[in-house]
Amino acid sequence: MMNKKYSSIGKDEKKIDALALATGSRRFVDDFELKHCLHCKLIYSPHAFAEILEIDDSAARAMGGVVDVLSYKNTPQILHTSAGQGFPEPSPYDQYLFDKTVRFVGDRVAMLVAESPVIAEAAAKKIKVRYRLREPLFDPEKAMDADAPKLHGAECYTPIGASYDPQRNLAAEVDLGFGDLKQGESDADLIIDKTYRAHYGSHCAIEPHSVKTYFDEEGRLVILASTQVPFHVRRIVSRVCEFPIAKIRVIKPRIGGGFGGKQEVLLEPLAALVTLRHKRPARIVLSREEVFQNSRTRHPVRVRLRTGVKKDGRITFLEMDSLLNSGAYGSHALTVLSNCGSKVLPLLNKIDHLHFLGRSVYTNLPVGGAYRGYGATQGYFALNQHLDILCRELDLDLPEYLKKNHIREGETSRVFEALGEGKTGVRQYVNSCKLDECIDICTREIGWYEKHGKRIRQDDKVRGVGLAVAMQGSGIPLVDMGAASIKMNEDGSFNLDIGATDIGTGSDTILAQIAAEVLNVDLAAMIVLSSDTDRTPFDVGAYASSTTYVSGRAVRKCAEKIRDQIIAVAAEMLDVPAGKLQLAHATAEDPESGKRADYPEICRYAMYTANQFQIHAVASEFVEESPPPFLAQTVEVEVDTRTGAVKLLKLVSAVDCGQAINPRLAEGQIEGAAVNGISYAMTEEYLFSPNGSMINKNFKNYKIPTAADLPEIKTFVVPSHEPSGPFGAKSAGEIGINCPMPAIANAIFDAVGIRLFEAPFTPEKVYKAMFAQKDSQ
Amino acid sequence: MKRTLNINRKDIELRFDPAESLLHTLRNHGYTEVKSGCEEGECGACLVLLNGKAVNSCLIFTSSLNGDRILTAAGIGTLHEPHVIQQAFVDCGAVQCGFCTPGMVIASYALLQENPEPTEAEVRRALSGNLCRCTGYVKIVEAVLCAAERLKSER
Ligand code: FES
Numbered sequence: 041m042m043n044k045k046y047s048s049i050g051k052d053e054k055k056i057d058a059l060a061l062a063t064g065s066r067r068f069v070d071d072f073e074l075k076h077c078l079h080c081k082l083i084y085s086p087h088a089f090a091e092i093l094e095i096d097d098s099a100a101r102a103m104g105g106v107v108d109v110l111s112y113k114n115t116p117q118i119l120h121t122s123a124g125q126g127f128p129e130p131s132p133y134d135q136y137l138f139d140k141t142v143r144f145v146g147d148r149v150a151m152l153v154a155e156s157p158v159i160a161e162a163a164a165k166k167i168k169v170r171y172r173l174r175e176p177l178f179d180p181e182k183a184m185d186a187d188a189p190k191l192h193g194a195e196c197y198t199p200i201g202a203s204y205d206p207q208r209n210l211a212a213e214v215d216l217g218f219g220d221l222k223q224g225e226s227d228a229d230l231i232i233d234k235t236y237r238a239h240y241g242s243h244c245a246i247e248p249h250s251v252k253t254y255f256d257e258e259g260r261l262v263i264l265a266s267t268q269v270p271f272h273v274r275r276i277v278s279r280v281c282e283f284p285i286a287k288i289r290v291i292k293p294r295i296g297g298g299f300g301g302k303q304e305v306l307l308e309p310l311a312a313l314v315t316l317r318h319k320r321p322a323r324i325v326l327s328r329e330e331v332f333q334n335s336r337t338r339h340p341v342r343v344r345l346r347t348g349v350k351k352d353g354r355i356t357f358l359e360m361d362s363l364l365n366s367g368a369y370g371s372h373a374l375t376v377l378s379n380c381g382s383k384v385l386p387l388l389n390k391i392d393h394l395h396f397l398g399r400s401v402y403t404n405l406p407v408g409g410a411y412r413g414y415g416a417t418q419g420y421f422a423l424n425q426h427l428d429i430l431c432r433e434l435d436l437d438l439p440e441y442l443k444k445n446h447i448r449e450g451e452t453s454r455v456f457e458a459l460g461e462g463k464t465g466v467r468q469y470v471n472s473c474k475l476d477e478c479i480d481i482c483t484r485e486i487g488w489y490e491k492h493g494k495r496i497r498q499d500d501k502v503r504g505v506g507l508a509v510a511m512q513g514s515g516i517p518l519v520d521m522g523a524a525s526i527k528m529n530e531d532g533s534f535n536l537d538i539g540a541t542d543i544g545t546g547s548d549t550i551l552a553q554i555a556a557e558v559l560n561v562d563l564a565a566m567i568v569l570s571s572d573t574d575r576t577p578f579d580v581g582a583y584a585s586s587t588t589y590v591s592g593r594a595v596r597k598c599a600e601k602i603r604d605q606i607i608a609v610a611a612e613m614l615d616v617p618a619g620k621l622q623l624a625h626a627t628a629e630d631p632e633s634g635k636r637a638d639y640p641e642i643c644r645y646a647m648y649t650a651n652q653f654q655i656h657a658v659a660s661e662f663v664e665e666s667p668p669p670f671l672a673q674t675v676e677v678e679v680d681t682r683t684g685a686v687k688l689l690k691l692v693s694a695v696d697c698g699q700a701i702n703p704r705l706a707e708g709q710i711e712g713a714a715v716n717g718i719s720y721a722m723t724e725e726y727l728f729s730p731n732g733s734m735i736n737k738n739f740k741n742y743k744i745p746t747a748a749d750l751p752e753i754k755t756f757v758v759p760s761h762e763p764s765g766p767f768g769a770k771s772a773g774e775i776g777i778n779c780p781m782p783a784i785a786n787a788i789f790d791a792v793g794i795r796l797f798e799a800p801f802t803p804e805k806v807y808k809a810m811f812a813q814k815d816s817q
Numbered sequence: 818m819k820r821t822l823n824i825n826r827k828d829i830e831l832r833f834d835p836a837e838s839l840l841h842t843l844r845n846h847g848y849t850e851v852k853s854g855c856e857e858g859e860c861g862a863c864l865v866l867l868n869g870k871a872v873n874s875c876l877i878f879t880s881s882l883n884g885d886r887i888l889t890a891a892g893i894g895t896l897h898e899p900h901v902i903q904q905a906f907v908d909c910g911a912v913q914c915g916f917c918t919p920g921m922v923i924a925s926y927a928l929l930q931e932n933p934e935p936t937e938a939e940v941r942r943a944l945s946g947n948l949c950r951c952t953g954y955v956k957i958v959e960a961v962l963c964a965a966e967r968l969k970s971e972r
């Protein structure tokens with residue numbers, strides 16, 4: 041796997057913070073001790089839709105140790121979005137920190153502030169709230185009906201001027217296409233029209249959302265946040281708390297997983313307000329139940345796919361109609377919706393007539409947000425099953441069909457240009473695509489041609505295999521920006537300061553590897569500081585699979601500037617023209633004369649000897665394209681025909697993420713995402729009571745797998761090189777979650793001939809479908 | 818309330834509320850390597866060894882203990898003197914966000930004490946009280962098997 045050209049790139053370097061984490065010395069937000077800290081407890085609505093008539097906090101305030109009660113009455117009323125995106129946000133401004141109207145079971149009503157968590161908890165129970173109930177809206181399909189309850193008023197708006205109409209509960213709309221569907225229809229030999237439903241899901245980062253705030257010695261507000269977006273936190277807190285950016289410092293310590301859930305800026309403004317009001321440190325840490333119900337989720341999306349096909353399999357037209365349930369607020373409603381098309385449809389780039397209609401609607405249910413896969417997961421659930429259906433109808437081999445029809449190197453898709461992140465996209469060509477190799481590895485490893493269609497049976501158990509493929513992106517073109525700063529120390533070590541936000545992915549490590557590669561030093565020479573808004577340059581944060589590609593390019597560019605400075609100093613020192621010098625291991629040398637100077641000598645010269653200066657550089661990069669990584673996954677399942685229980689026997693992933701900077705960390709990303717995808721497919725679901733309240737908000741009843749629940753998982757990182765990436769790299773963070781659900785659905789069909797259009801694939805669901813099938817025969 | 822417990826081989830006097838969980842008491846006294854992920858006994862982030870047995874500290878009242886022995890991940894090994902298991906986690910890429918790791922290390926330690934040469938299935942079973950959302954467990958299982966190997970060759 042290791043590339044001989046490189047010293048650090050392509051090497052399984054150990055994650056630089058791993059030992060400190062394994063021994064418990066590196067700290068997460070709640071591990072920082074703050075003296076005289078105030079503890080906060082949020083109070084939530086038990087109703088799906090209601091007006092608050094009165095909040096009686098007298099009994100709570102009368103309790104010893106209660107310091108404050110925050111509600112709409114005493115907090116700034118500034119419309120904003122908690123989505124945690126760049127400026128201006130593509131999500132509608134439709135929420136206040138606290139509102140007079142509550143819009144889902146679990147919406148915020150007030151926040152108790154007390155001297156201890158125990159007091160906060162006890163006092164929270166004493167808050168009496170009177171509500172006027174309103175008719176709730178639960179069915180996204182009815183959200184746009186004329187007589188549907190309206191969740192939001194006309195004061196809400198979208199800062200980017202996107203399609204938005206609160207009068208119709210429409211949080212976002214995307215409508216685009218090309219060609220002529222009528223033509224496509226008349227060219228078709230067969231039309232396949234199916235509807236697929238991707239469901240709610242919770243990120244389940246094991247560290248719950250946490251924030252601590254305090255004033256430092258100089259009266260600046262410090263926010264220790266479990267966030268994916270420290271710089272956006274600073275900007276958003278400044279705006280909604282009406283406190284200047286110059287007086288805010290956001291520090292991201294270690295983060296216990298994010299997966300999109302910690303892009304949302306939910307708690308930071310609240311803790312900040314408490315510190316601003318009381319001049320004391322404040323702490324908010326959500327309980328697991330709160331994370332499930334009150335933070336953010338994966339948007340459920342209903343996807344209808346209608347395609348026309350010729351007998352040979354050629355698709356004459358494709359129509360995708362996506363209805364996204366945004367829940368009570370429009371966080372990421374536009375961009376997740378867009379990605380449901382823009383990250384999915386370019387895969388089949390040979391379709392002449394195409395239409396994508398997407399709508400995000402409000403309902404009185406939990407709020408969607410960013411979640412690994414970001415709409416693509418929902419879209420691929422539909423597309424991969426649809427293509428399986430198509431191949432079965434026409435008696436084609438799915439792997440061969442995919443290889444024939446997917447986008448290839450040197451090709452483009454009209455969708456890239458037509459659809460971006462909530463606006464028109466960017467024209468781009470695919471310059472690296474090893475999807476064929478990925479498909480071959482996956483089919484070989486699962487034994488596709490020995491098993492597919494064979495329905496291998498043992499007693500009541502039948503086996504089947506399934507395949508799914510996907511692409512994603514690497515950052516948002518023309519939007520995402522990352523920056524790095526490097527300075528040299530006199531022992532030849534370097535401080536690498538990056539805005540990029542390591543939330544457990546290992547980005548600190550791989551960005552250091554990129555710098556170490558350019559500077560020709562060991563990884564140990566890099567001292568990494570990331571995501572402290574006072575200390576590091578800007579970065580948009582950890583989302584959209586952007587860090588390796590976008591921030592990685594910034595690091596590379598910055599390291600190249602340092603390299604040039606090192607060479608210039610060495611040239612002066614050694615009296616050799618700069619052009620003759622080359623970097624060997626931590627040394628500049630002139631191969632001709634044999635003159636050489638090592639890094640400590642060079643830095644000492646720059647610091648102490650002549651024309652003194654600090655070897656230091658800053659660089660930033662924004663990107664014009666978003667090269668997609670590609671993935672194939674195959675699974676084998678065993679269905680118990682008596683009980684409907686589906687057992688996953690094996691999952692194989694093969695990914696083209698360009699040159700993997702650190703193959704082991706890249707594998708880890710794919711494995712983690714794949715297992716998240718498996719559990720989304722098999723067990724995870726939100727169960728609601730009739731009043732819209734989530735009833736399974738704990739790990740006992742919302743099952744995510746342990747090591748004991750999982751089958752053999754194999755991951756292959758396919759050799760590839762993306763010309764525009766840093767050392768050929770693309771992204772790996774999100775894509776792995778896109779395929780398990782459709783691959784398993786396809787495998788279940790392969791085993792027992794039932795098509796499941798909605799997960800999770802519980803025994804009940806499978807059994808019922810088998811039963812219904814028997815009935816209809 | 819006050820009690821003395823033996824934590825990481827030192828007698829420590831703890832002050833705590835009567836209804837406080839061992840998890841909170843430990844964290845309040847600076848043992849922040851013991852993590853809180855659910856407080857309902859489901860995630861294993863709060864795992865410690867209590868008199869040599871792995872337990873979820875969120876499910877134990879501190880008031881029910883007196884003089885008991887507790888070992889946390891930092892008591893098993895430190896940055897400067899890591900335990901073989903911790904080093905194996907690092908070497909195998911088993912640490913992503915690291916929030917589950919101290920608990921995983923405790924579960925692995927308890928397993929290897931009892932069963933120094935576990936099979937993969939035994940490792941998976943021993944870790945079945947610990948949730949990790951980042952890794953997919955592949956490299957964690959690898960790390961435990963690797964630690965077992967290394968401990969064996971040390972013996
Ligand atoms: S915090 Fe104790 S098991 Fe989760």
Ligand code: FES
Pocket residue numbers: 246296297544911912913914915916917918948949950951952
């Ligand atoms: S490494 Fe993040 S939860 Fe396990």
